[in-house]
Amino acid sequence: MPIYEFICQDCQRKISFLVRSLSTTFTAKCSYCGSANLSRTISSFAYHKSLKTVWEGSGNPEHPGEDYYKDPRNIGRWVEKKFQDMGQELPPQIKEEIQAAREGVMPEPLKDFQSASPTAAYD
Ligand SMILES: [Zn+2]
Incomplete structure (x- = not known):
């Protein structure tokens, strides 16, 4: 919660x-x-707690190992982290694209998005 x-x-x-x-x-x-x-x-407490829960068992994004980017659960994590860092909700459309990517569908807009700043893209 x-x-x-x-x-x-x-x-x-x-x-x-x-x-x-x-x-x-x-x-x-x-x-x-x-x-x-x-x-x-x-809330820094809720922030750290939820990240720990979500990222549990799939590697530490701060120190990605060799297999980090081979794990589909890690797709879109950079974007999620960026939004978390800024205290913003992930836009539902991006959430869906990340979910799709984790299931094996990599959308082109998401690739572009990953190289752009979230504020620049969604202001
Ligand atoms: Zn007051």
Whole structure:
């Protein structure tokens, strides 16, 4: 379950939300002053925990071994990591392409995407 953390721009306090579903949109408000003027941060705890779970058993992407890129589970991991690093959700279209690639279908746009910056591609 992802934990979203926000910084209230009005009172500078940190607020954490547990979000049950990624597809659920919710209105975040500061629980101290009620301001909706929040900026999102990523929970470092949830971030590391989820990466560990997802990457378990398929190699460490920071130190890829010889077989790292032969493992289809590692396709698209660079993209996932980039988005994680920036605290952004992976766009559903990219998620689908990565999933397809892991099943043996390598789409051309994904190859291009991997050499581009995620912000440049999706701003
Ligand atoms: Zn506040």
